[in-house]
Amino acid sequence: MVKVAEGEHAVVTGGSSGIGLECARELLRAGATVTLVARNRQKLKEAAETLREGTENRVITKQADVGKPDRIEAAVREAEEEAGKPVGILICSAGMAECKTFEDTGVEDFDRLISVNYFGTVNTVRSCLPSMRRRGAGRIVLVSSQAGQVSS
Numbered sequence: 001m002v003k004v005a006e007g008e009h010a011v012v013t014g015g016s017s018g019i020g021l022e023c024a025r026e027l028l029r030a031g032a033t034v035t036l037v038a039r040n041r042q043k044l045k046e047a048a049e050t051l052r053e054g055t056e057n058r059v060i061t062k063q064a065d066v067g068k069p070d071r072i073e074a075a076v077r078e079a080e081e082e083a084g085k086p087v088g089i090l091i092c093s094a095g096m097a098e099c100k101t102f103e104d105t106g107v108e109d110f111d112r113l114i115s116v117n118y119f120g121t122v123n124t125v126r127s128c129l130p131s132m133r134r135r136g137a138g139r140i141v142l143v144s145s146q147a148g149q150v151s152s
Helices: 018-029 041-052 069-083 107-135
Strands: 009-013 033-038 059-063 089-092 139-142
Touching: 009 018, 009 069, 009 107, 018 033, 018 041, 018 089, 033 041, 033 069, 041 059, 059 069, 069 107, 089 107, 107 139
Parallel strands: 009 033, 009 089, 033 059, 089 139
Antiparallel strands: none
16 A cells, blocks of 8 residues: 555545544555544544544544535545645545344434435545546445345
8 A cells, every 4th residue: 555655645535443444544554544434523534633642644634424425525635735636546435334123223314325325426436536537546445234135
């Protein structure tokens, strides 16, 4: 990952915990400037503080709901301005699950799941893709889970 990430600007959604946080840690070790995107401001702050320990590379934080296209688009543009460079690496790791049976899962729950897990990825890729196209390069990693293979 070192040669790929060194000097790049990476955006990691779901970057305040789990796989997203660990991806951000590795990108920083490899020499990237990393923008963490998450919904929870406090978790985002704590994650950034943890990541900043022991690295000179830059950590930028943006609070945004990836399910809302205007929010993630604004977050990406602001991050590019702060980083002083376009996004070169995108890790889409934001996701959520409902631990309910099918019968107990309401329409609102399904709307939220689809908004974050499907449209969140679509919205984020659409927000980063123009910069990657302009620079003629970019890497996109879409993180998924086994939840799609488990019945409710």
